[in-house]
Structure formats: structure tokens, C-alpha cells
Amino acid sequence: MSIDGLPPLREVIANHDLRAKKQLxxxxxxxxxxxxxxxxxxGDLTGCDVLEIGPGPGGLxxxxxAEGARHVLAIEKDARALPALAEIAARYPGRLTVINGDALQIDPLAHLTPPIRIAANLPYNVGTELLIRWLTPAAWPPFWQSLTLMFQKEVAERIVAKPGSKAYGRLALLAQWRAEARIVMSLPPEAFVPAPKVHSAVVHLTALPEPRYPADPAVLSQVTGAAFNQRRKMLRAALKGLHPQIEALLEAAAIPPTARAEEIDLERFCALARKLATARTG
Structure with a gap:
């Protein structure tokens, strides 16, 4: 099946000797x-620039x-993929820019015009790190409107997890504090070449205009980090290093000091972050 008159992807991979590399x-x-x-x-891409990380042979x-993206900026670390991507650029004149380099080292904003969306089948070894970067800019709202990202299913489930589940942790809090997150697709290993050992899932995150609840990002990060780094401990023990009066601050935030991190929802973690920030400055 072809959506654009270009060869099937198996043919592209064979023509350009693009066997997948595990180390990438x-x-x-x-x-x-x-x-x-x-x-x-x-979503509707007709008026948007799209940032794609790790396009490989260019299927996405x-x-x-083909879905009408105004312009796609594709950042690809593997130089072997560049000729295949050049063929796509020739088919869509002026609508695809390819940069050969490491997405962790490149600032894409010089090549993008708002509104901007991010869509990617992220390389497994950098996916979570990129997501955290996109969720923690210096200022909010971020440069992107939405993220449509493929992850290992286990990571996807951590992003959308709710309190009380084993998957619930810092990633869920970080994503859900500033974005609406949902799993929109699941894919089995056999959909990929080579087939990974795990299932995959696509998560769609829409940036909220402002965080769901007020909190200082650095203090909230410190609180959730301490809480989930020792998630088996009661919070009064896990957080005791943050403030001498941590039990009183927990109670003021409507959190039982004997509770554990996975029992506490985002709203109460934000309340605790506010109480802690006030106690430190007061």
C-alpha cells in the first residue's frame, strides 16, 4: 500500500540497507x-508545523x-536514513526539513513556526528523557500544542496511571499536572521490524493552558521525588528530610502522615508543595 506514490517501506529499507540498529x-x-x-x-495538522524525532525510513x-502537515522537521541521528528521507522531501517540496543529529542536543525552534505539534515513534533509549524535557520547560505553556508519541506500553501506562496503581508515580504526576494524557493506540511486537520484546502504545498529550493546580515546579519535583524514591515508606518517613515539621505540613495538605506516595493524588501533592514552599520562606 502506498499513500504517496513512494515505494513500500520494506523496499525503502532494502534499497538503502536500513537494517534497524539495536544501539540506536x-x-x-x-x-x-x-x-x-x-x-x-x-489531529488536524493542516495549519501546523510538526516535530518528528527518529523518523528512520520515514513511515510516520x-x-x-499525507495528513496535511504544513511542515515537518525530522531529526534523525542515523545518517543511513538520510537518502530515504531525501526521497520523501522531493515528493513534498518545501514541506520536509531533515536534520542529521542527536535530538537531545538540537534546539528545534529555529526551524519551526507555531502552532507546533510533536509526533514521533520515539527511539526507546531516549523516549522518556525527551518527554520529561517537553513537560518541564522554563515557562508554561510550552512551545508545543500536543504530543503524539509511541512508547513501550509499560511507559505509556505510567504516563496515564491513576493513584493506587503500581504504575502511578512521578511520570504520571508530571504529565497530568500540565497536560491531558491518554493512550490512543496499542501495537503488538509483530507490527515492528525487528519485533521488540514488549508491546507498544501511542500516548496523546494535550498541553493545558496552565497547570491543573498551583505549585512551584522545583518544589513539586522535590516532593514527588522524595516520596516515590521510597514509595514503600510512609510519607512522614520518606519526606522527613524536606522540613522539620513535615508531619504538620502533610496534615495541613490533607495528607495522612502514614499514607504512602502511591495513595496521594496530584491535587494533594500540589497542596503539599505549596505548604512546604510557604514554610521554607516564612
Missing amino acids: GQNFLLDLNLTAKIARQA TRGLL
Whole structure:
């Protein structure tokens, strides 16, 4: 199946000798029906620039362009993929820019015009780090409107987890504090080449205009870090290093000092962060 007159992805990979490299976290999704479906999860792209990380042979890139993205900026670390991506750029003149480099080292904003969305089948070895960066800019709202990202299913479940579940932790709090997060697709290992050992899932996150509850980001990070680093401990013990009066602050935030981190929802963690910030300055 072709969506754009370009060759099927298996043919592209064979033509350019693009065998996936484990050290680059590569698992290629070759079904153009699936890549187009992922592109559609990003919403109406006709008036948007899209940032894509790790396009590989360009399956999702083709989906994003076919769905009408105004411009796609694709950052690819593997130089072997550049000729294949150049063929896509030629098919969509002026709508695809490819940068060969490490997404962790490149500032994409010089190449993008708002509104901006991010869509990517993220390399497994950098996916979580990139997500955290996008969720923790110096100022909010961020440069992006939405994120449509493929992760290992276990990571996806951590992003959308609710209190009381084993998956619930800092990643859930970070994502849900400033964004609306939901799993929109699940994919089995056999959808990829090579097949990974795990299932995958696509998460769609929409940036909120402001955080759900007020809190200083640095204090909230400190509180949730201390709480979940010792998640088996009661909070009065896990957080005792943050303030001499931590039990009183927990109670003031409507948190039982004997509770454990996974029992506490985002609203009460934010309340505790506010109480702690006030106690430190007062």
C-alpha cells in the first residue's frame, strides 16, 4: 500500500540497507496504514508545523505529510536514513526539513513556526528523557500544542496511571499536572521490524493552558521525588528530610502522615508543595 506514490517501506529499507540498529533503539513500523493512523491521532495538522524525532525510513513522516502537515522537521541521528528521507522531501517540496543529529542536543525552534505539534515513534533509549524535557520547560505553556508519541506500553501506562496503581508515580504526576494524557493506540511486537520484546502504545498529550493546580515546579519535583524514591515508606518517613515539621505540613495538605506516595493524588501533592514552599520562606 502506498499513500504517496513512494515505494513500500520494506523496499525503502532494502534499497538503502536500513537494517534497524539495536544501539540506536530502532524498531521500524513498516505498515503505512498504521503510520497514517498514528498521524491522524495528532489531529488536524493542516495549519501546523510538526516535530518528528527518529523518523528512520520515514513511515510516520509520510503519514504526517499525507495528513496535511504544513511542515515537518525530522531529526534523525542515523545518517543511513538520510537518502530515504531525501526521497520523501522531493515528493513534498518545501514541506520536509531533515536534520542529521542527536535530538537531545538540537534546539528545534529555529526551524519551526507555531502552532507546533510533536509526533514521533520515539527511539526507546531516549523516549522518556525527551518527554520529561517537553513537560518541564522554563515557562508554561510550552512551545508545543500536543504530543503524539509511541512508547513501550509499560511507559505509556505510567504516563496515564491513576493513584493506587503500581504504575502511578512521578511520570504520571508530571504529565497530568500540565497536560491531558491518554493512550490512543496499542501495537503488538509483530507490527515492528525487528519485533521488540514488549508491546507498544501511542500516548496523546494535550498541553493545558496552565497547570491543573498551583505549585512551584522545583518544589513539586522535590516532593514527588522524595516520596516515590521510597514509595514503600510512609510519607512522614520518606519526606522527613524536606522540613522539620513535615508531619504538620502533610496534615495541613490533607495528607495522612502514614499514607504512602502511591495513595496521594496530584491535587494533594500540589497542596503539599505549596505548604512546604510557604514554610521554607516564612
